[in-house]
Amino acid sequence: MKIDVLSLFPDMFSGVFGESILKKATEKQAVQFNVVNFREYAANKHLTVDDYPYGGGAGMVLKAQPIFDAVAALTAQTESVKPRIILLCPQGDRYTQKRAEELAQEEHLIFICGHYEGYDERIREHLVTDEISIGDYVLTGGELGAMVVIDSVVRLLPDVLGNAESHMKDSFSTGMLEHPHYTRPADFRGMMVPEVLMSGNHKHIEEWRTKEALRRTLLRRPDLFEEVELTKEQEKWLVDIKKEYE
Ligand code: ADE
16 A cells, blocks of 8 residues: 655654554555655745635635645556545544545555645645544644554554454454453452453353453443444343343
């Protein structure tokens, strides 16, 4: 996958792309990152990328021209592949694991990160394919949002995580929150690991994990049950778990 990022602060990305799983993903050639300072595309002699809003008011607006030209330069080399052009902004669709899974199928993603009051509306209307918000709060710019989206997409690419199965049971990818995990020692200062996990009985362990995922989802994010399709057996377990809290 090719990932281009348009940002006025490209150095913000070096730590995130240069460590841990994203670094490994680059080394394995699962992903190719390219961060572009779109000020390089500003067509005026002072290299300004923002301007006053028509109609007046506080704050500056990111100009259309540098963004359109930067995207045109990035897509000129790969005309056959239609990239997803993603604008990070608080007004975008709320980001979810489902969207991460969908973006992970693409060959080319371009992220546009702004730092001003707003983007010229023509960027939204005529250039971008997706507007994404990472949550209902306002960041100083789109960079942190882009990092969140990129991290969650790249870890889904084939061969990026060591064990091919290791994201299959992530929280949200099953539609529910994940079950609890334990590692050695079995007795840590009197706090014990549940017996069943040490029983070696895989059927019982699976059943315990599913029930605990149901319990955790019920207690923390019951709204997720509106979307997820439970098996008959899981529905019965959920009824039993609910009874424990009556
Ligand atoms: N830019 C500013 N706030 C944002 C948010 N919540 N998500 C994505 N990009 C943003």
